[in-house]
Amino acid sequence: SQQGEEDPQALSIQEGENATMNCSYKTSINNLQWYRQNSGRGLVHLILIRSNEREKHSGRLRVTLDTSKKSSSLLITASRAADTASYFCYNTDKLIFGTGTRLQVFP
Amino acid sequence: KAGVTQTPRYLIKTRGQQVTLSCSPISGHRSVSWYQQTPGQGLQFLFEYFSETQRNKGNFPGRFSGRQFSNSRSEMNVSTLELGDSALYLCASSLSKDRGETQYFGPGTRLLVL
Secondary structure, eight states, rough: OBEEEEESSSEEETSSEEEEEEESSSOOEEEEEEHHHHHHHHEEEEEETTTOOSSSTTTEEEEETTTTTEEEEEEEEEOOOGGGGGEHHHHHHTTBBBBEEEEEEOO | OOOOOOSSSSSEOOTTEEEEEEEEETTTTTTEEEEEETTTTTEEEEEEEEEEEEEEOOSTTTEEEEEEESSSSEEEEEEOOOGGGOOOEEEEESSOTTTSSSOOOOOEEEEOOO
16 A cells, blocks of 8 residues: 555653654655544644745644655654654645654653 | 534444445535545545545545535445455545645544454
């Protein structure tokens, strides 16, 4: 199946630390969205970055996009236990999700 | 404003049966998309509808079909169920067909095929 690659697959950190996850595609990226999923439930939209943007911030989230490398990264600063979830990137033009990163934040 | 609702939330079927899942989008949203999530294949795009027209269809066999009604509610149907169809089926709605539009996901329907 066609999927974007995300790494790491899993990440465990302590509260207060930063978490970085990366996403790459074999196809071009025009619009890339990041979503969070808690325990197999519905996804929650976090942030959108378009191809004419290199970096975008939203609260404790920072997203970068490198269209030449067809990759994006999501940084969560000062992580909290409530950030424990799976994170997915989504290439909305190609309708392809990434494989996901499971983040565990320990109090 | 009420969120995206999906019914039923849980479903158990046997091989060979068919199933219909329902999705009610957020009021005013005209675009509805469906996704399948499994541990092995991850999140896979199934269909996208806008104003009762199917815009895109993912790489799934013809046993998977869907439709959207004039009130934007959507249904998807899977006929001749196989064990591999066991999955979480997610529906998402958005205001328009703009690819940058935020999608709002429902809680999903968990289907188990025995």
